[in-house]
Amino acid sequence: xxxxxxxxxxxxxxxxxxxxxxxxxxxxxxxxxxxxxxxxxxxxxxxxxxxxxxxxxxxxxxxxxxxxxxxxxxxxxxxxxxxxxxxxxxxxxxxxxxxxxxxxxxxxxxxxxxxxxxxxxxxxxxxxxxxxxxxxxxxxxxxxxxxxxxxxxxxxxxxxxxxxxxxxxxxxxxxxxxxxxxxxxxxxxxxxxxxxxxxxxxxxxxxxxxxxxxxxxxxxxxxxxxxxxxxxxxxxxxxxxxxxxxxxxxxxxxxxxxxxxxxxxxxxxxxxxxxxxxxxxxxxxxxx
Amino acid sequence: xxxxxxxxxxxxxxxxxxxxxxxxxxxxxxxxxxxxxxxxxxxxxxxxxxxxxxxxxxxxxxxxxxxxxxxxxxxxxxxxxxxxxxxxxxxxxxxxxxxxxxxxxxxxxxxxxxxxxxxxxxxxxxxxxxxxxxxxxxxxxxxxxxxxxxxxxxxxxxxxxxxxxxxxxxxxxxxxxxxxxxxxxxxxxxxxxxxxxxxxxxxxxxxxxxxxxxxxxxxxxxxxxxxxxxxxxxxxxxxxxxxxxxxxxxxxxxxxxxxxxxxxxxxxxxxxxxxxxxxxxxxxxxxxxxxxxxxxxxxxxxxxxxxxxxxxxxxxxxxxxxxxxxxxxxxxxxxxxxxxxxxxxxxxxxxxxxxxxxxxxxxxxxx
Numbered sequence: 115x116x117x118x119x120x121x122x123x124x125x126x127x128x129x130x131x132x133x134x135x136x137x138x139x140x141x142x143x144x145x146x147x148x149x150x151x152x153x154x155x156x157x158x159x160x161x162x163x164x165x166x167x168x169x170x171x172x173x174x175x176x177x178x179x180x181x182x183x184x185x186x187x188x189x190x191x192x193x194x195x196x197x198x199x200x201x202x203x204x205x206x207x208x209x210x211x212x213x214x215x216x217x218x219x220x221x222x223x224x225x226x227x228x229x230x231x232x233x234x235x236x237x238x239x240x241x242x243x244x245x246x247x248x249x250x251x252x253x254x255x256x257x258x259x260x261x262x263x264x265x266x267x268x269x270x271x272x273x274x275x276x277x278x279x280x281x282x283x284x285x286x287x288x289x290x291x292x293x294x295x296x297x298x299x300x301x302x303x304x305x306x307x308x309x310x311x312x313x314x315x316x317x318x319x320x321x322x323x324x325x326x327x328x329x330x331x332x333x334x335x336x337x338x339x340x341x342x343x344x345x346x347x348x349x350x351x352x353x354x355x356x357x358x359x360x361x362x363x364x365x366x367x368x369x370x371x372x373x374x375x376x377x378x379x380x381x382x383x384x385x386x387x388x389x390x391x392x393x394x395x396x397x398x399x400x401x402x
Numbered sequence: 403x404x405x406x407x408x409x410x411x412x413x414x415x416x417x418x419x420x421x422x423x424x425x426x427x428x429x430x431x432x433x434x435x436x437x438x439x440x441x442x443x444x445x446x447x448x449x450x451x452x453x454x455x456x457x458x459x460x461x462x463x464x465x466x467x468x469x470x471x472x473x474x475x476x477x478x479x480x481x482x483x484x485x486x487x488x489x490x491x492x493x494x495x496x497x498x499x500x501x502x503x504x505x506x507x508x509x510x511x512x513x514x515x516x517x518x519x520x521x522x523x524x525x526x527x528x529x530x531x532x533x534x535x536x537x538x539x540x541x542x543x544x545x546x547x548x549x550x551x552x553x554x555x556x557x558x559x560x561x562x563x564x565x566x567x568x569x570x571x572x573x574x575x576x577x578x579x580x581x582x583x584x585x586x587x588x589x590x591x592x593x594x595x596x597x598x599x600x601x602x603x604x605x606x607x608x609x610x611x612x613x614x615x616x617x618x619x620x621x622x623x624x625x626x627x628x629x630x631x632x633x634x635x636x637x638x639x640x641x642x643x644x645x646x647x648x649x650x651x652x653x654x655x656x657x658x659x660x661x662x663x664x665x666x667x668x669x670x671x672x673x674x675x676x677x678x679x680x681x682x683x684x685x686x687x688x689x690x691x692x693x694x695x696x697x698x699x700x701x702x703x704x705x706x707x708x709x710x711x712x713x714x715x716x717x718x719x720x721x722x723x724x725x726x727x728x729x730x731x732x733x734x735x736x737x738x739x740x741x742x743x744x745x746x747x748x749x750x751x752x753x754x755x756x757x758x759x760x761x762x763x764x765x766x767x768x769x
Contacts (some may be wrong), residue, residue: 267651268651349661356653
């Protein structure tokens with residue numbers, strides 16, 4: 115799930131307003147966008163790229179990026195997986211959970227990976243990005259050795275900004291998204307970064323609600339690379355959904371406190387506020 | 403969205419699952435009439451879209467229509483687990499031989515549907531978690547009779563319980579449920595199974611295709627209701643520092659910064675996603691929070707353009723001229739334009755670090 119400059123990306127919904135805006139920026143950052151899929155616009159050329167009716171016509175590609183509304187995600191994702199996508203990035207928020215379960219079950223059968231839904235996407239500074247992150251902003255992203263995993267695009271942006279301000283760059287940003295049932299979990303993102311030779315340390319941005327951080331902690335224990343984490347939602351009251359479908363405290367294990375303890379016991383450093391992330395990396399001996 | 407027991411049972415009945423005879427009543431007279439028509443002992447149950455109703459006194463037994471009317475009077479108009487009781491369900495009282503627990507939900511770890519069943523149902527089912535049997539279902543298939551049969555092997559109720567689970571799974575699937583729970587599922591002395599209660603939570607993201615209208619949560623304040631009507635995700639909290647940020651994660655982190663600086667946030671208000679263009683409406687709403695002493699604006703634009711959000715904030719600030727001070731931190735997409743705009747129109751310079759803006763807001767609120 116680490117995006118590479120060699121990955122061929124096809125954008126579903128490329129001709130829409132947001133699809134166009136972000137595809138243009140992705141191309142500007144060096145992303146290898148090879149075309150778009152939009153059944154109603156099949157045959158047209160947009161941003162210098164061919165627009166096709168479905169994945170079968172889109173030619174060879176590895177990554178499907180879905181700029182489609184939530185109700186259209188299921189059909190687009192199944193099309194992409196059927197057409198050979200290795201990785202499907204689902205940006206839409208409010209995708210029905212049963213639709214995602216169908217997409218994920220299909221992906222498992224076909225050996226494909228899904229990132230999202232409700233993710234801001236993937237960024238590999240210097241190589242490209244797929245999603246809605248300010249990868250083109252050198253104050254937020256620059257090539258480096260820190261892998262960043264985030265449930266949130268906005269908090270991920272703030273953390274990356276703090277890293278760059280302190281002199282750190284990123285080896286990869288993996289937005290796993292704010293849904294309660296994500297296609298890729300924090301743990302799986304950590305596994306990819308642990309295996310990535312260009313990543314020296316990991317910043318994990320979690321949230322209250324669900325069990326993703328506890329699950330990730332089980333792997334942090336076995337990691338060679340240092341993990342510095344921030345968990346959003348310390349000030350959030352229980353029982354209120356804090357914007358993300360996954361960010362609601364329903365049980366004891368889902369509180370900020372429980373997650374902090376699980377991660378600390380596994381050997382991660384958990385900081386109190388995002389501005390403390392760079393200093394924590396420095397204390398772990400990670401050079402800028 | 404939580405459906406009420408009555409709404410859930412209507413769906414169960416349509417899916418071929420037995421439910422007790424009964425009807426809704428909105429007054430004591432109606433409750434007595436339903437009890438009269440049913441004949442014999444009844445149960446009077448407050449209809450609120452929430453669990454733990456029994457423990458809160460929302461379920462009462464009546465031997466006569468007069469007693470049923472008395473229970474209806476005691477329940478109607480009161481608050482149970484945060485919801486006003488507008489209707490009661492009057493049902494024939496069941497002769498239960500055994501209380502079973504049956505449910506279908508999403509297993510977030512397996513990222514698949516899971517069927518749960520336990521021979522020890524009832525209100526203490528959480529304490530009996532050890533007796534719970536679980537079956538993960540492949541969502542690309544149906545739940546087969548054979549798989550359901552294997553799950554309930556050896557349990558009282560046997561084959562009819564397996565058949566009921568197959569129908570329960572089909573109902574969960576057809577209605578885009580997050581949770582469909584029958585507890586207790588009553589095994590009667592004649593061996594039949596009847597859903598004595600039903601908790602059905604429909605996926606909020608699927609309400610439209612299910613033909614359902616979102617129901618405002620009961621605990622909402624007037625401001626929260628207004629925000630919901632505007633399509634904004636807003637929670638009123640009890641602090642005095644108003645917080646406006648974009649994106650759920652950043653908004654939560656901003657509340658944390660306020661608390662970390664020793665203050666208390668007055669609200670959660672997210673204008674992420676396409677709602678970023680609504681900064682104007684969001685701020686106007688936020689400024690009406692009672693006891694507000696300072697406002698903290700933290701924008702970190704990725705998808706959301708900070709120049710668009712800052713323009714909205716500046717417009718509202720100049721129009722309403724609030725007396726509370728405002729502190730900004732603005733970064734990301736459109737940052738340069740946003741900073742210039744705030745300097746020009748409001749004469750303020752945003753803090754570089756969001757934490758510093760939070761600290762300044764907390765100090766101002768304490769003065």
